[in-house]
Amino acid sequence: MRSASASPSCDPVRLATARRILQVRSKCFPHPVPRSTATVTKGKAGVTAIIRQIESLRASGLLGQIIRFGIAGGISTVIYLAVFLPLTHWVFLGAKSVYAVPPAFAVAVTAGYFLHSRWSFKGHGTREAGGQQQVKFVAVQSSGVALNALVTWIGTAHFGLPAWAIALPAIALATIFTFILNRWLVFG
Numbered sequence: 640m641r642s643a644s645a646s647p648s649c650d651p652v653r654l655a656t657a658r659r660i661l662q663v664r665s666k667c668f669p670h671p672v673p674r675s676t677a678t679v680t681k682g683k684a685g686v687t688a689i690i691r692q693i694e695s696l697r698a699s700g701l702l703g704q705i706i707r708f709g710i711a712g713g714i715s716t717v718i719y720l721a722v723f724l725p726l727t728h729w730v731f732l733g734a735k736s737v738y739a740v741p742p743a744f745a746v747a748v749t750a751g752y753f754l755h756s757r758w759s760f761k762g763h764g765t766r767e768a769g770g771q772q773q774v775k776f777v778a779v780q781s782s783g784v785a786l787n788a789l790v791t792w793i794g795t796a797h798f799g800l801p802a803w804a805i806a807l808p809a810i811a812l813a814t815i816f817t818f819i820l821n822r823w824l825v826f827g
Contacts, residue, residue, distance in 0.1 A: 704759060704760065705818075707759040708759040708760075708821075711759045712751075712814050712818075714750065714754060715750055716747070716810055716814075718746055718747045718750050719743045719744065719746070719747035720806060722742060722743035722746050723740070723802070723806060724802070724806070726738075726739035726742065726743065727802035733795065734792075734796040736791060736795045736802035737788050737791050737795065737796070739802070740784060740787055740788040741784060741788070744780070744783070744784040744787065748776075748780040748784075751780070752773065752776050752780075755776075755821060756772070756776070760821065760825075772826075775824055775825045776825050779817055779820040779821055779825055780817060782820065783813040783820075784813070786809075786812055786813045787809045790805060790809035790812055790813075791806070791809050794808075
């Protein structure tokens with residue numbers, strides 16, 4: 640029996656248990672290796688470089704443009720899928736899913752032009768009168784629909800994937816491609 644004067648922290652049973660717990664912890668959760676000052680400095684320099692790059696993108700207006708393009712593209716994607724998926728489910732089945740791309744793209748492109756010209760690229764470049772800009776936009780979007788159709792065709796006809804599985808990768812590739820061309824050719 641323990642004496643009343645002995646403190647609980649000096650109890651040999653508790654000390655032995657605590658030592659075992661610490662041994663198990665150190666085996667399961669080893670302490671991180673201390674990093675050298677050079678590693679810490681290198682890490683801070685990398686973070687600082689990223690922050691500078693983001694500030695540069697923000698100052699040039701490109702960051703806001705990318706964010707607006709992403710939001711407008713998200714809306715256009717929802718519109719595209721609202722047309723594409725029912726067509727591939729009930730009308731153009733299997734390898735014929737590629738036939739649903741043009742009508743879905745036509746609807747999404749119409750909404751996309753208004754979103755991009757009035758919001759995404761607002762304040763960037765110049766606006767051309769006489770329909771030249773609209774023709775350029777349709778040309779860029781046509782290249783996007785061609786890329787989208789190619790990816791859809793490869794995914795459904797050659798790999799046997801369902802149309803819904805290939806829709807988002809196809810849209811993602813077309814989105815990146817058309818952003819670059821819209822910024823450079825249409826709204827530049």
